[in-house]
Amino acid sequence: MTSLAADQPAGAAPEGAATHPLSRLTAAEIDAARDLFDAHGLLGPTVRFALLALEEPAKDEVLAHRPGAELDRRVRAVLLDVTTGACRSAVASLGRKALDEVVEIDPAVDGQPPILLEEFIAVDEIVKADPAWRAALARRGITDFDLVRPCPLSAGNFDFPGERGRRMLRVLSFVAHRPEDHCWAHPIDGVVAYVDLIERRVVELIDHELLPVPEEEGNYDDPEYVGPIRTSLKPIEITQPEGASFTVTDDVVSWENWTFRVGFDPREGLVLHQLSIRDGDRDRPLIYRASVAEMVVPYADPSPVRFWQNYFDAGEYLLGQQVNSLVLGCDCLGEIHYFDAVLADGEGRPRVVPNAICMHEEDYGVLWKHTDLFTEAAETRRQRRLVISFFVTVGNYDYGFYWYLYLDGTIQLEVKATGVVFTSAYAQDSEYATQIAPGLGAPYHQHLFSARLDMMLDGTGNAVEELDVRRVPVGPDNPYGNAFTRKVTRLRSESEGARLADATAGRVWRILNPTSTNRLGQPVGYLLRPENAPALLADAGSSIARRAAFATRHLWVTRYDPAERYPAGDQVNQHPGAGGLPAFVAKDRAIDDADIVLWHTFGTTHFPRTEDWPVMPVEYCGFTLKPSGFFDRNPTLDVPASTGGHCANGSADGDPACH
Structure with missing residues (x-):
């Protein structure tokens, strides 16, 4: 540069x-x-x-x-x-x-800028004007090009001759039976166009093999396809007669001891700034900045037509720019507060996306409960959470990002993946795809997210410990073999901070403040609880492993640097690799009692099911941050009992409270 x-x-x-x-x-x-x-x-x-x-x-x-x-x-x-x-x-x-x-x-070294909307639109004209592409489709019996839907996809970087520094997309195509037919049911497999966006032409056409185009339709919004709609579901109404419990002032939200600022970034989408919780007469900082800084979707099919399929939905496509307008009663229920998103288009003009962020409260079952054997006291309190969410559509997939704040100090991020699976023609006995409809395949893939958590527990001097369960062998101190304990490993430097989850060890990571203690003299802390799903499954020597190196570890801990914002680097599109976290941790800075950032990789490995077609029920993934010694005791003892109308369908004694 x-x-x-x-x-x-x-x-x-x-x-x-x-x-x-x-x-x-x-x-x-x-x-x-x-x-x-x-x-x-x-x-x-x-x-x-x-x-x-x-x-x-x-x-x-x-x-x-x-x-x-x-x-x-x-x-x-x-x-x-x-x-x-x-x-x-x-x-x-x-x-x-x-x-x-x-x-x-320098695109050859630094990577390309994100893909523009107008470039997606241009691809349709470019490929349909290419004689070789038209001939390849004609070989497959397709001559009505008006119903062909070229799908522009990020090109990745494989160091192919002639591609270095060239701004490109790779294009797979689908065909619709008529304008309202969902084309994902009819992939035109075996052919892919490599498009130069600057020269506006197809620079290479891969015409690998002739495969039948699946014929069965998958129009989940067509009553004739779906069949009769069930009539057995009774309405569920969410009401808050006295209004919501939160307040919003200049994007600063206050709710049940929680305070934070709502932000929105065109690349990351929703950002939570300066998240703190009130404890007695103190507002205690927890996280300075929380966001999903990147996500990658690598596919497993090694065929000549599909080996290159991997997408960075933040760095290449800009998650925030793909945000949906949310609809009351469909996307969110209850007493809702919406935030609009104001974004710049390709011309640098502002565009407003109404209702881009939804915020509301949800009942979440029992918070704590005990019926005492000796005093006969019976107490129950209900949990509640604040939900801050947004939804994006990136091509065929839709992703909902839901931050949850709970009464007991728990923080949770849940991602909901839905939409339409990416499809292919199904090759019999394929090792890399599921047949989801006659002749229709869905290649195996992963959805891997990187949450960037700029921690600030009671201040900027924080540290991380790795906690594993440890069996204790039978011996003089454990004669009956029942003992187990915990192994604690303090992470001292960035080279030690790149970690993998381990479900067999019950591994969690504890973020702590060494100089702030609870009433027992213990450093205050929060636990990061991973879901223990696989990290990146591609070979370590692959292009995607170089470009998405962040996804090869479940945890990275780095020293705070305001310039280090993105786990795969600044310009992800067609970047050659080793950007972002590998470059950050190469400095091997100290991370013990320091201003630190945690980068947590989580996600799902998706082997599609027949039940995922023609539209996919939500698949969930995420992580939890839970207080561990941060408070001196249960911080929800002051939560009031619920009224009888909300905890029983008419009690015999008319008891007005849920005791």
Whole structure:
């Protein structure tokens, strides 16, 4: 990369500027950013915004901020000339009207900017104009190209001759029987087009084998296909007659001792900032910043047509840009608070996505309960959680990201994967796909997410211990063989902080503050409980293992650096690999009693079922953060008993409370 900078005279902040360093970008700020980059000669008729986002200040600056203090609101843009392929990253100050940095991106070394919406649209025209592609489809009996749906997919990086530095997509195709027919049921297998987006042409066509195009339709929204709709389900109404228990002020949410700021990033989507919990008369910080910083979907089919299939949905496609508008009664139930998302399009103009983030409360069953043998006291309290969620659609798949905050201090992230599985023609007895309908296959794949957790338990000096259960052999101190205990391993440096989960050892990781103790003198802490699903299954020498190295470990612990935001690097699209976490941990900085960031890999390995077709019931994955010695005792003793109307269907004695 090469770096340039320019100093400009200070100016007034643009109209509509925010009042906090982490406030979400407004439409006025996006307009001001575009005007600023234009004024500095960085734009033109063929230059597009591949990304425009808030350039968040360093943590110490944010923590030092006081209400009413002057702000230096800065933005970062990734700019792409769609006719030459030239690209650069630029940082500018909206208030000072200054261009602080311009970095030229070398696509051959640094990777390509994210894929633009207009490039997806262009692919349809490019491949349909290619004579070899048309001939390949004609060999398969397809001549009505209006009903063919070319599917543009990220190209990856395999160091093929002629591809280094070339901006590309690889294109598989599907065909619909009519415009409203879902084309995923009819993959045109055996042929793939390699498209140069700058030259706007097919540079290579793989025409591997002739396979039948599956004929059966999969129109899950067609009553004729679905059959009669069941009528047995009675309505469930979620009501809160007195309203919700949370308050929202300038994107700051307060709910049952919890406080945090809602953010939204075009790459990561929903971000939770400065998450803290009130304990007595103290507001105690827990996490400075929490987000899903990357996800990768690697496929297992090694065939010449599909070996390259792997997608980074954040770095290549921008999760936040794919956000849905949520619908009351379908996506969220109850007393709902919505947040809109304001995002920049390819021209750098603001677009508003209504109801992009949903927030509501949910009853979550029993919080604690005991019926005492001696006193005959019987007490029950109910758990409740606050839900902050958003949904995205990336091609065929839909993902819901749900952050849960509980009354007892537990934090949970749950990802819901649904939508339509990616399909292929099914080869008999395939080792790498499931037959989900006659002649229709669904290749095996993984969905692997990287949660970036910038921890701040009672301050910025934190540490991590790995806790494993340990059997104790029979001996003088364990004569009957019943003993077991825990092995504790303190992670001292970044090289020690790259870890794998181990279900056989009951492995969890404890984040602690060595200088903050509970009333028993123990360091306060939180447990990170993984789900113990497989990490990346591709061979260690593969292209995807180099590019998605973050997914080869379930945990990474790094020293905080404001420039280290993304586990697979800044420009993921067509990056050659070893970016992000491998480069971060190569510094081998100390992580004991330090300002640290945890990167947790979680997800699912998907062997599709027939029940996943034609639309997939939700598959769940996630992780939990649970207090461990953080509080002096159960923090929910003050939760009131529920009223009788909510815990019994008419009690005989009319008892008004749930005791």
